[in-house]
Amino acid sequence: MRVLGVDPGLTRCGVGVVEGAPGRPLRMLGVGVVRTPAEDEVPRRLLAIEDGLERWLDEHRPDLVAIERVFAQHNVSTVMGTAQASAVAMLCATRRGLPVVLHTPSEVKAAVTGSGRADKAQVTTMVTRLLRLAEPPKPADAADALALAICHIWRGSADGRIAAALANRTTPTTKASKEYRP
């Protein structure tokens, strides 16, 4: 399964593509940031984000897009831009018929570090380790996008395995789940 993770933002929209499957090592296919200039007007910035994400989707052809769920309680000054950037990401994916899954920041942190309250540095460390990267991905938005994709591969695969197990009671699920949980 190939997942595009998106950490939405108007100034920096983190993107990361990870391929993975139950019991097999994760592989990073790409990571980056779609940036838009703060001096541009919001409609133009949203269009630039759309263009940027379309290019990532064209190049990597993911099976699914995982986006960070935005909460209204976040920093009020940035939440509107974050909500708008996430809308663009949802639209780009859905228009192509790709499933979209939203994960909360604490789900993502728990998936890659084991703790829903891990800090940014811890997430970056674990992303670097899990993907066997020579250097930590920068900026934090790019690392977060990879963490989102990893989170989905692990969570989504578990759900898929449960569904498969229910459909075919002979599938061994317990061993596989231990192999690739962090």
Next chain:
Amino acid sequence: MRVLGVDPGLTRCGVGVVEGAPGRPLRMLGVGVVRTPAEDEVPRRLLAIEDGLERWLDEHRPDLVAIERVFAQHNVSTVMGTAQASAVAMLCATRRGLPVVLHTPSEVKAAVTGSGRADKAQVTTMVTRLLRLAEPPKPADAADALALAICHIWRGSADGRIAAALANRTTPTTKASKEYRP
């Protein structure tokens, strides 16, 4: 000048098309609401809003899109959806190369009623009167979309006139401005 006004919302996105020019009566070309089912997931709802707005843009070919500016201080439970719907509207317009203008709710109320603190009923009454409609437009989101378009025709035209006056100092601007201000 033909303006599409959009009152963004996930459940009801008000749309209204108004044509107008300095010193001439306003004319409503269309009004409606793009609705999306609350039980659908957000990505699907955003796609439905995009489809709906594209149809309005195709049919009415406005010169400009006026959208209500969303504030984070609004009702927290609906502000995220409103921000996301407004992002879709901005994207649809900008993708076509149409200018997007954002007006605050109080600018819109002040434009059509003379008071920035007018209530919804007052806005609907004035929209009905200014467009010489047989019946008030319903729901309130549709009336608000028309009010946004009217607000822009009046404000935008004034700005345009000022720019024209600066470019050509012989243009008489004062009289015209009195003719069509509410």
